Amino acid sequence: MKDDARLLGPAGLHITPALRATLTETEHDELPDGSHETGVIEWVDYRKTAELPVFPPIGPALAALPEPRATVTDAALPAVTDENYTCL
DSSP: OOTTOOEEOGGGOEEOHHHHTTSOSEEEEEOTTSOEEEEEOOOOOGGGGGGSOOSSOOHHHHHTSSSTTOOOSOOOOOOOOTTTOOOO
16 A cells, blocks of 8 residues: 555545554454464555454445445445355
């Protein structure tokens, strides 16, 4: 992603590269045995979110936007079921 690119978050929050540099770069997930796994947070272009295993499965809806500031007239997503979503 270009250095001057901006990410659009909830409520139109623009995350500039300067702000992004102050945010955490890792997350710590607890595993079933009580230990922790460290994951690296990676910023990606919103158009690539359809490929990501995120929950709720909002990636395809984000990737379908024509641009990050697009107006969304219907924010409803399809129901999440055992048939269309598998937890990792």
